[in-house]
Amino acid sequence: MKICKTAQAGAFESNDVLITVAPNEQGGVQVQxxxxxxxxxxxxxxxxxxxxxxxxxxxxxxxxxxxxxxxALNYTIRARVQTALERALV
Known part of the structure; x- marks a missing residue:
């Protein structure tokens, strides 16, 4: 799966998580x-x-x-990562 653009999912609110994904020009997966x-x-x-x-x-x-x-709980983190990655493909 190749990430084409920057995308977000979630919210910066209590019990949630804001995930932002972007292409990594240096290669690899980097988590901040x-x-x-x-x-x-x-x-x-x-x-x-x-x-x-x-x-x-x-x-x-x-x-x-x-x-x-x-x-955020683990299932919320997983869902937000999945959504952000899917949005970054389009």
């Missing part, structure tokens, strides 16, 4: 996670793994994924 320090320390690796798993499941390559988390 922004959240509260406490959440980053406790759940940062898990959030990043959920994002990377969804990207791999969809077969996306050469993408930068910016994750602005406000306490």
């Amino acid at each position: 996670l922004e959240t509260k320090r406490v959440i980053l320390k406790q759940f940062g690796k898990q959030i990043e793994q959920v994002v990377r798993d969804q990207v791999a499941k969809m077969g996306a390559e050469d993408v930068i994924i910016k994750v602005q988390d406000k306490g």
Whole structure:
């Protein structure tokens, strides 16, 4: 799956996550996670793994994924990543 343009999904509200995807000119999958320090320390690796798993499941390559988390659960993160990736294809 080749990402053609920048796209977003989600909202920057409580219990949600804003996902922004963009083509990565250097290649590979890059995850940029922004959240509260406490959440980053406790759940940062898990959030990043959920994002990377969804990207791999969809077969996306050469993408930068910016994750602005406000306490979203894993299923919400997966859905937002999927939607943003699908929007970036069109």
